Amino acid sequence: MSPARALNDAERLDWVRLARTPNIGPVTFFQLIRKFKSAGAALDGLPELTRKSRRGRELVPPDVSDIKHELDRTRKYGAHIIASCEPAYPPLLKALDPPPPVLTALGKLDLAANPTVAIVGARNASAAGRKLARDMASALGGAGYATVSGLALGIDGEAHAASLGTGTIAVLGGAVDHVYPPQHDRLYAEIAAQGLIVSESPFGYRATAKDFPRRNRIITGLSRGGVVVEAAERSGSLISARMGAEQGRDVMAVPGSPLDPRSAGTNHLIRQGATLVRHADDVLEVLESLSFSGVSAPRELFEGSPEHDLPTDLIERIQQALSPHPMPLDEIARAAGATPAQCAAALMELEIAGEAITLPGGLASRAV
Known part of the structure; x- marks a missing residue:
């Protein structure tokens, strides 16, 4: 990996423009960076890459004027866009494979470099659950941990409100200027003033249902562990919880009555191996015992330079090996008789053609 460094204005524009290009997900984004060495060179190389793919779909990046407008609106709002290659990018999030290529931040970005813990839960939380979330977030804040959550009603909102004074980070599915749910407009304003909001x-983007898994991945990616x-x-x-486990984070859950459907999920997590916690002291005991030397999915499938000029029949075998359900790249490669590097390069071409979807965590599926 290249040493972290701040981007200049022209490089930032290229980085954001490549990240916003349709049919370029995070995995393909970093494959292109490795292949072309910079976002600007990758943008210049897209027409040739599209032509060589022999699949007829042209990649059209957003207009430069559109990205300039986004950067300008973001800056006027008081936020800024940071690339994953920059030193200020949240370190735990940077460890993901792959990290979100760009992140928009509003507020105190340095909070994301502090010890962090995610607290999430039901929107229709019980009174007891709400009190537990408040007490836990307050006590963990007093112990030096910033709280990360999703600004949803219920548990999320209680955790944010209780940790405003000690550090709280809200991760949104929509843009940083989209207050959702609208009932949390006051809490949003308080977090923007005292904490950190990221997206x-x-x-200007308004979230839809498909955006919340990506939001959840960032919540756990920013956190040392999650409750x-x-x-x-x-x-x-x-x-x-599943994403946190895949990222190497410790998953904790509060047990509840088997008669309360709001506890069915947490009780199931505990049966599946999540650590049972009752209060902040239990959480601190878990967090203080963790090693964070390897808090991410393995990177070996994407290391090194992508393969060039793959045979057409090999690309077709890899395409045929894809399933509508996400599969690990090493399994796809094995089924197609390819090396992991060949599989990653073919999937980049297939995603650009709109025929595959590469997913964080070393997974890929057929586009449907």
């Missing part, structure tokens, strides 16, 4: 989405206070059997909090 992977471009300025689920209450969650139904099918909930976004359980997705966060």
Whole structure:
């Protein structure tokens, strides 16, 4: 990996423009950076790359004027866009494979470099769950931990409100200027003034359901460990817990009554191996025992330079090996009789053609 360094204005514009190009996900983004050595060179190389793919779909980056407008609006709002190659980018998030290429930050970005813990849970939380979230966030804040959550109703909001004075980070599915839910407009303003709000989405974007898994990945990616206070059997909090485990974070859950559906998810997590916690002292005991030398998915599938000029039949075998459901790249490579490097390069071409989707954590699926 190249040493971290701040981008100049022209480099930042190129970096954001490449990241906002349709059919270029985070995995393909970093494959292109490795191939062309810079975002600007990757943008220049897209027409030739599209032509060589023989699949007829032209990659069209956003107009330079559109990205300049986004950067200008972001700056006027009081926020700024930071690239994952820059020194100020949150260190735990940078460890992900791959990290979000760009992040928009509003508030105190240095909070993300502090010890952090995620607290998430049900929107329709019980009174007991709400009190537990408040008490836990307050005590963890007093012990030096910033709280990370998703600004949702219920557990998220209680955790944010209780940690305003000690450090809280809200991760949004929409842009940093999109207050969601609207009932949290006052809390949003307080976090913007005292804490940190971050988003992977471009300025002005309004979140849809598909954006919340990406938001949840950032919540856990910013955190040393995560606590689920209450969650139904099918909930976004359980997705966060799964992502946290994949990222090497410690997953903790508060047990609850088997008669309360809001505890079904947390009880299930504990049965699956999550650490049972009752209060902040239990959480601190877990966090203080963690080693953070390897808090990310393995990178070996994406290291090194991408393969060039792959045979057409090999690309077709890799395409045929794809499933509608995400699969690890090493399994795809094995099924196609390819090396991991060949598989990664072919998937870059297939994603550019709109025929594959590469996903964080070394996964890929067929585009449907």
